[in-house]
Amino acid sequence: MIINHPLLGPRDAAEFVYLGDASLMNRPEWKGEEASDEQTEKTLDAYHDYLYIRENKAGEHKELWYHEQGDRSWLIVTRNTITHGISKVELARDIAVANQAKGESKK
Amino acid sequence: MRYSALRVIKEALTGHKGWEPVWRSPEPKKHYDVIIVGGGGHGLATAHYLANQYGINNVAVLEKGWIGGGNVGRNTTIIRSNYLLPENEPFYEYSMKLWEGLEQDTNYNSMVSQRGILNLYHSDGQRDAFVRRGNGMLMAGSDAEILDQDGVRELYPFLDFENARFPIKGGLLHKRGGTVRHDAVAWGYARGADSKGVDIIQNCEVTGFDIKDGVCTGVKTTKGDIGANKIAVCVAGSSSRVMAQAGMNLPIESQVLQAFVTEGLKPVLPGVVTFGAGHFYVSQSDKGGLVFGGDLDGYNSYAQRGNLPVVEDVCEGGIAIMPAIGRVKLLRSWGGIMDMSMDGSPFIDRTHIKGLYFNGGWCYGGFKATPASGMCYAHLLATDTPHEFAKGFKLDRFRRGGMIDEKGVGAQPNLH
Numbered sequence: 137m138i139i140n141h142p143l144l145g146p147r148d149a150a151e152f153v154y155l156g157d158a159s160l161m162n163r164p165e166w167k168g169e170e171a172s173d174e175q176t177e178k179t180l181d182a183y184h185d186y187l188y189i190r191e192n193k194a195g196e197h198k199e200l201w202y203h204e205q206g207d208r209s210w211l212i213v214t215r216n217t218i219t220h221g222i223s224k225v226e227l228a229r230d231i232a233v234a235n236q237a238k239g240e241s242k243k
Numbered sequence: 244m245r246y247s248a249l250r251v252i253k254e255a256l257t258g259h260k261g262w263e264p265v266w267r268s269p270e271p272k273k274h275y276d277v278i279i280v281g282g283g284g285h286g287l288a289t290a291h292y293l294a295n296q297y298g299i300n301n302v303a304v305l306e307k308g309w310i311g312g313g314n315v316g317r318n319t320t321i322i323r324s325n326y327l328l329p330e331n332e333p334f335y336e337y338s339m340k341l342w343e344g345l346e347q348d349t350n351y352n353s354m355v356s357q358r359g360i361l362n363l364y365h366s367d368g369q370r371d372a373f374v375r376r377g378n379g380m381l382m383a384g385s386d387a388e389i390l391d392q393d394g395v396r397e398l399y400p401f402l403d404f405e406n407a408r409f410p411i412k413g414g415l416l417h418k419r420g421g422t423v424r425h426d427a428v429a430w431g432y433a434r435g436a437d438s439k440g441v442d443i444i445q446n447c448e449v450t451g452f453d454i455k456d457g458v459c460t461g462v463k464t465t466k467g468d469i470g471a472n473k474i475a476v477c478v479a480g481s482s483s484r485v486m487a488q489a490g491m492n493l494p495i496e497s498q499v500l501q502a503f504v505t506e507g508l509k510p511v512l513p514g515v516v517t518f519g520a521g522h523f524y525v526s527q528s529d530k531g532g533l534v535f536g537g538d539l540d541g542y543n544s545y546a547q548r549g550n551l552p553v554v555e556d557v558c559e560g561g562i563a564i565m566p567a568i569g570r571v572k573l574l575r576s577w578g579g580i581m582d583m584s585m586d587g588s589p590f591i592d593r594t595h596i597k598g599l600y601f602n603g604g605w606c607y608g609g610f611k612a613t614p615a616s617g618m619c620y621a622h623l624l625a626t627d628t629p630h631e632f633a634k635g636f637k638l639d640r641f642r643r644g645g646m647i648d649e650k651g652v653g654a655q656p657n658l659h
Contacts, residue, residue: 188585
């Protein structure tokens with residue numbers, strides 16, 4: 137597989153380390169110091185799902201790749217898990233910054 | 244029809260006109276006691292033991308393609324019980340005992356060959372880890388033997404003992420491990436189940452579940468709706484796809500594992516050998532080809548084919564321990580879809596939906612587990628209680644902190 141790095145151009149996938157589903161970027165909030173038992177259970181459920189449950193899609197899959205043998209950037213690669221065809225590559229940082237801005241504008 | 248040497252002679256003398264198909268091809272009935280989704284090794288074994296051990300034979304096995312066309316036909320055929328953890332090793336040892344009686348049980352030649360497995364070690368630390376593992380195996384009633392370098396030399400004189408980077412210092416020998424003719428496992432179980440009245444229905448894909456008020460009462464298929472009291476899913480790499488139809492997400496990632504066969508050679512490798520410094524395991528098939536494999540490709544995939552970097556890596560592992568195979572030609576390679584769980588261990592459990600059961604997450608260890616998986620799943624379906632050897636294989640174990648992580652690498656499926 138060739139990953140078309142947004143900064144470095146086409147690179148062999150062997151230069152990268154695979155982490156998994158891009159939803160791993162969305163870590164749930166930890167509970168507050170004064171959380172009730174109910175809130176604690178809810179938080180633990182959310183963390184359980186975040187850590188262990190995967191959608192494991194057949195088809196378009198957004199996933200995190202780390203360019204360890206290159207510029208050490210994290211990429212979000214949109215890849216079809218049935219054909220291995222890659223349709224989109226973005227810098228994870230750009231997405232994270234955009235998400236943060238979105239979150240702040242909501243507040 | 245029972246198979247026997249006498250029967251072979253009789254058929255030979257009468258022009259082989261008496262052989263019958265090994266299983267029927269019935270049309271599905273409207274309703275069954277149990278529907279098993281997935282006609283692979285585990286599904287067929289479950290059907291066999293349900294009918295033969297638990298007396299439940301109003302059973303259908305639904306298979307999307309043809310039986311034995313998935314991972315039971317795509318593995319490196321190795322059987323072993325050399326695990327460490329107390330939730331795992333007794334289960335795999337039970338599986339080994341079932342392998343040892345399989346051919347008598349199914350009256351089918353599955354070519355169970357206990358030729359021994361040797362895990363090589365290359366350092367003191369690795370030796371100590373193998374001693375610990377060996378003790379764990381002995382405690383579960385399995386067999387284990389630590390060999391020093393001379394002991395390994397006696398068995399496999401052609402290995403690269405003086406390799407500068409990873410010299411071979413010895414190995415952990417598991418004599419009862421070995422190989423089995425994988426397709427014959429599927430066929431033998433299919434025949435065993437069919438002979439007791441189980442309907443094996445091929446080319447019948449499950450496209451949905453009938454779930455109402457938290458109770459599953461049947462499946463929708465490409466051959467129409469079929470009702471059942473209990474629906475048992477065991478579809479390996481397709482687990483997430485099938486269970487998504489019941490609205491469930493699983494602690495599983497599907498990843499591709501490649502395997503390889505070389506051209507046929509004269510007998511060269513008497514047992515199974517694994518490399519301790521990389522990931523490489525090899526045996527020789529009865530046709531003469533070296534059958535080997537290594538690591539996962541390492542990313543989510545449903546493609547049943549992998550990529551070249553892993554081909555190179557696996558072949559390098561082979562050359563590192565057996566330089567003699569350097570000029571052997573690779574004949575075929577293929578990929579299977581592994582249901583990689585979050586701790587490297589499987590699930591045999593009920594779901595929160597009444598009447599819906601799940602068996603999966605076998606990672607790349609499903610083949611050796613086939614008989615025990617079938618027996619424990621059949622036990623769960625028949626009695627609604629977990630089998631004593633499968634008590635740890637629960638779907639909610641991560642929430643409870645009950646992980647069974649042999650490698651201790653955490654929720655990173657491509658490292659298991």
